[in-house]
Amino acid sequence: MHASVLAGLTLAAVLATAAPQGPPPPLPPGQLGDGVITFPMQLDDHGALYGSLTEPTDPRPNAPVALFLVGSGPTDHNGDNPMGVKGSPYRRLIEALGGQGVITLSVDKRGMFRSAGAAADGNRVTVEDLAADAHAWIADLKWRTGAKCIWLIGHSEGVLVALITAQDPKDICGVVSISGPGRRLSDVIRQQLKDNPANAPLLPDALAALDALEAGKDVDSTNFHPALQPLFNPKVQPFLKVMFRYDPAALAHAYKGPLLILQGTTDLQISLDDARRLEAAHPGATLVTLPGVNHVLRTAPLDRAANMASYGDENAPLAPGVAEPIAAFMKAHKPR
Numbered sequence: 001m002h003a004s005v006l007a008g009l010t011l012a013a014v015l016a017t018a019a020p021q022g023p024p025p026p027l028p029p030g031q032l033g034d035g036v037i038t039f040p041m042q043l044d045d046h047g048a049l050y051g052s053l054t055e056p057t058d059p060r061p062n063a064p065v066a067l068f069l070v071g072s073g074p075t076d077h078n079g080d081n082p083m084g085v086k087g088s089p090y091r092r093l094i095e096a097l098g099g100q101g102v103i104t105l106s107v108d109k110r111g112m113f114r115s116a117g118a119a120a121d122g123n124r125v126t127v128e129d130l131a132a133d134a135h136a137w138i139a140d141l142k143w144r145t146g147a148k149c150i151w152l153i154g155h156s157e158g159v160l161v162a163l164i165t166a167q168d169p170k171d172i173c174g175v176v177s178i179s180g181p182g183r184r185l186s187d188v189i190r191q192q193l194k195d196n197p198a199n200a201p202l203l204p205d206a207l208a209a210l211d212a213l214e215a216g217k218d219v220d221s222t223n224f225h226p227a228l229q230p231l232f233n234p235k236v237q238p239f240l241k242v243m244f245r246y247d248p249a250a251l252a253h254a255y256k257g258p259l260l261i262l263q264g265t266t267d268l269q270i271s272l273d274d275a276r277r278l279e280a281a282h283p284g285a286t287l288v289t290l291p292g293v294n295h296v297l298r299t300a301p302l303d304r305a306a307n308m309a310s311y312g313d314e315n316a317p318l319a320p321g322v323a324e325p326i327a328a329f330m331k332a333h334k335p336r
Contacts, residue, residue, distance in 0.1 A: 047118030049133060051107035052077055053144075056098045064173070064330040066151035067137050068094060068106040069130075069158030069165075071179075076113045077106040079155075079296070085311050089296045090155065092318040100327030104153070105141055109133075123235040126242035127157075131164040138171050148335045149173040153326065154180060156270065156295070160243070163251035174258030174333055176326055179270045179295050182252075182277025186210045186244040189231075192269060196304075202228055213237060214244045249281040259285040260329040262322065264293030266302050286329060293319040 056063055068077075068090060075081045079090030094104045108115040110133055111125060138150045151173045154162035159180025166175050181188045193199045193206050202225050209219040209232050221232040252259060259282045263275035272289065279287040294300040299319045300307040310316055 048115070049107060049110055049118055049137070050077075050114035051105045051137065053103065053105045054094045054098050055103055056101045058101060060101055062147075062334070063101050063103050064151055064327070064334070065103045065141055065145050065147040066097070066105070066153050066176075066330070067134060067141060068104055069134060069152060069154040069161045070106070070109065071156035071158050074112060075109075077108045085296055087312075087314040087316050089298065089316075089318065093297060093322055096318055096323035097327060100323055102327050102330060103145065103147075105137065107133075107137060124238065126239055127161050127164055127246065128242060130161045134161060134165040135168065138165075142171055151176065151330055153178065156180065157185070157243075160185065160246060160248055160251075163248055163255060164246065166255045166257065167251065169255065169257050172257060173330070173335055174260070175255065176260045176262070176329070177275075177278060178262045178297070178322075179264065179267055180261065180274065180278060181248050181270055182274035182281075183249070184214075184244055184247050186214050186240075188270065188274070191271075195268075201225070206231070210244075213240050216241055249277045252278045252285070253281040255282065258329070258333040260326065261285055261287045262290060262325065263287070264290040264295065264297070264319070266292055266300050266307060267295045268302075268304060268307055269295045288325045290319065290321060293322065297322055 070077060070079065070090065073081060073083060075085065077090065078088035079093075080086055080088055090106055094106055097104050109130065110118045111123075134152065141147065141150050149171050152162040152165060153176040154160070155178045159175075159177040162175050162177070163180075166172055190207060190210055193203060199206070205221075205224050206228055209221065209224075209228075212219050218234070218237060219232050221229060221234065224232060259278070261275050261278050263270065263272055265272065275287055275289075279285045292299050292301075294307050294310060296311050297319055298310045298313070298316045300310045
């Protein structure tokens with residue numbers, strides 16, 4: 001999660017949706033390339049959410065099936081973000097997982113991109129609503145694939161959504177955390193702001209605003225520096241107030257299923273300390289460190305300028321060693 005990227009959070013309320021009944025309809029032809037099938041999931045009369053299902057290059061019976069939950073802000077199902085992330089890092093990871101025999105569905109959040117029509121006001125949505133969406137996708141994926149259960153893979157803020165979803169573990173095989181926060185997101189943002197020396201003049205207003213939002217109070221950001229206006233936009237404050245209630249470590253402790261934690265050593269946004277907090281909270285969790293891997297799953301140095309430059313590199317490949325431990329973990333925890 002990147003502090004400047006939080007501004008675009010436009011998610012949405014989800015109505016309770018019954019599990020699909022009967023045989024699934026035929027999937028439409030692939031729209032994004034060989035082995036990728038795009039389809040909608042209708043929720044009552046409130047529009048459709050869209051996902052893209054990537055099939056393994058070598059399909060096998062009883063292959064693991066995963067739901068990929070994307071990170072913060074206006075991040076699409078491929079991992080691209082108009083605020084600076086290019087080159088589809090999620091798609092590259094999901095294709096690599098397909099090479100390891102994993103079926104993965106990556107979705108556009110309600111109110112965004114292909115799912116934009118599913119929300120009258122995307123700013124009214126919370127992480128709790130995204131977790132409800134995830135449960136609906138789990139039911140739909142089980143119906144379409146015949147899988148016994150569905151894996152949750154979350155990246156950054158998507159890890160928080162995955163852990164909230166997993167508090168009701170029905171039909172969930174396990175959780176994979178990639179660059180997931182181990183602290184409240186408000187604490188992560190505080191640290192991100194403090195770690196950048198250029199933010200020093202902004203800290204008094206920013207830290208006071210975070211304190212207020214944690215307390216459930218509105219923040220008047222009218223006179224804030226322009227750099228802070230997107231982060232504390234009144235339209236996203238309801239979302240932030242709900243998000244700040246959740247402690248990922250407490251959620252990990254309460255969840256009793258398999259948990260894999262992946263953390264890059266050159267991630268400037270989420271630290272190894274966050275990963276270790278999650279590991280310590282969940283007895284039996286597996287922590288895998290990814291040397292030289294940054295927040296967007298690319299090989300990058302710790303140097304801030306060079307690290308951040310990799311975000312916008314459209315040709316940057318997936319860092320080696322990210323997909324393999326995920327697939328191995330899923331196969332080692334195959335449902336019986």
